[in-house]
Amino acid sequence: MDEIDINILKLLQKNAKYSLEEIGEELKIPKSTVAYRIKRLESLGIIKGYYAQIDPNALNLDYVVISLIKAKYGKDYHVNLGSKLAELPGVWGVYFVLGEIDFIVMARYRNREEFMRNFLEKLMNMPEIERSNTQVVVKIIKESPNMVIW
């Protein structure tokens, strides 16, 4: 992983559709070398894949919630709860943290009804949870989780 690899990653994380030629021009190396480098980054698992980013808004997914969850203390409670939360429809992020809270859960729904049915009601029925505090997101100021290199 040298400077060239880093620069290739920076470009591809911004736009996966840059052609080998464009990247080569930008970095002043031949396109066949760019191809060689990218293949290497892919096989090492540094580039995990390529995906299209779909506008959640276009699908009316504007009921965004973040839930702070405290688990009950007990054997396996944390492990089980983590995977149960991850499987809820609409949930895209589950983080296990230390402190007052045990889990932070990120989820997206189309409306309050869908949120209630797919998330809140199921949360209420999980015996592993001691308490939960769910925040409704009023405004997403920044959300660019693919940006890994600055």
Next chain:
Amino acid sequence: MDEIDINILKLLQKNAKYSLEEIGEELKIPKSTVAYRIKRLESLGIIKGYYAQIDPNALNLDYVVISLIKAKYGKDYHVNLGSKLAELPGVWGVYFVLGEIDFIVMARYRNREEFMRNFLEKLMNMPEIERSNTQVVVKIIKESPNMVIW
């Protein structure tokens, strides 16, 4: 936006490298129609872009934090604080929420030192903040923010 569009989006959000032919075969429509549909979804802004997914771990970004922030009450404090938080290096998500907390901030760093220097110290110097509570993520159980359609 019909069933075909949804299916195209489902495929592309999973893997942007599917060829027009593969998609066409899967959905039983000619590849030129697939091209036509995708162009349309792009120009409508429903497909926001194509990105390489880079493994944060490969770059040693395993110091992951989530910060819960309460702003001081006052004119413009919230608006200003939101954009200041979004500009901190390492920050990829800033959510404005209602309730006890005002902002939830997601960030990634290589180590404690980098976190202290780029995040915590800068947070301490923001007069708009009343209090902050930063959680260190022990385990990322799920993180697939690009998955928008199930």
Next chain:
DNA sequence: TCTGAAATCAGAATGGT
């Protein structure tokens, strides 16, 4: 709006350094 065919262009493969 959809589609088939043709033209163009980008990526994969090859082989030499």
Next chain:
DNA sequence: ACCATTCTGATTTCAGA
């Protein structure tokens, strides 16, 4: 590991339905 060239196949374009 790097890079020029060749080859293959995917995407774009365009005209007709």
